[in-house]
Amino acid sequence: MITQQQILRLNSAGRPTGWINYQDAVRLYCNDQVSYECGTSSLLIRGGHNRITNKQSKVLLNSIVATRNVGKFDYSSFTPTLNNETLFKRDNHHCMYCGQEFTKKELSRDHIIPLSHGGRDVWTNVVTACRRCNNAKGGKPPEDADMLLIAIPFIPSRVEYILLKGRKILADQMEFLMSHIPKSSPIFERYKIS
Numbered sequence: 279m280i281t282q283q284q285i286l287r288l289n290s291a292g293r294p295t296g297w298i299n300y301q302d303a304v305r306l307y308c309n310d311q312v313s314y315e316c317g318t319s320s321l322l323i324r325g326g327h328n329r330i331t332n333k334q335s336k337v338l339l340n341s342i343v344a345t346r347n348v349g350k351f352d353y354s355s356f357t358p359t360l361n362n363e364t365l366f367k368r369d370n371h372h373c374m375y376c377g378q379e380f381t382k383k384e385l386s387r388d389h390i391i392p393l394s395h396g397g398r399d400v401w402t403n404v405v406t407a408c409r410r411c412n413n414a415k416g417g418k419p420p421e422d423a424d425m426l427l428i429a430i431p432f433i434p435s436r437v438e439y440i441l442l443k444g445r446k447i448l449a450d451q452m453e454f455l456m457s458h459i460p461k462s463s464p465i466f467e468r469y470k471i472s
């Protein structure tokens with residue numbers, strides 16, 4: 279549905295700041311906050327009818343918009359909120375022990391160094407694990423359980439986080455985000471994109 283489509287918002291310097299829904303995008307357009315458009319796709323939103331002319335109002339929203347007054351964003355020291363949904367997306371819904379792909383409800387958050395061993399609940403100490411591997415590992419560190427990680431956990435950067443938080447990302451939005459992520463990012467390996 280068109281109304282589910284998210285618009286990628288940039289600051290006026292052209293750096294991605296996050297997703298907005300179409301209502302917020304309409305508001306930005308109407309308040310003349312859109313400095314320029316960057317996407318190649320657009321969504322036509324129809325509003326109410328004018329009582330005098332009976333003409334229906336229309337707003338054409340671009341898929342990527344740079345806006346004024348978006349506020350300052352610190353891109354270097356940013357730690358996104360850790361939650362299972364984003365963690366599973368970071369690991370592309372693959373168990374980081376057996377390497378198999380699973381659905382969300384078959385996955386769990388594994389603490390590499392268990393909390394009982396002083397491990398912390400932070401991005402660099404958590405991986406996506408299937409329930410079977412998580413049970414097999416028990417409360418032990420991977421080497422004690424004789425289990426090896428297939429990839430290293432990482433803290434998503436701000437742009438990687440925006441990518442992970444996206445729903446129904448359009449091709450032009452994906453391309454734009456990818457162009458703002460260094461080629462050395464583990465995201466490329468996780469998603470097998472080059």
Ligand SMILES: [Zn+2]
Nearest residue numbers: 373376408411
């Ligand atoms: Zn597994």
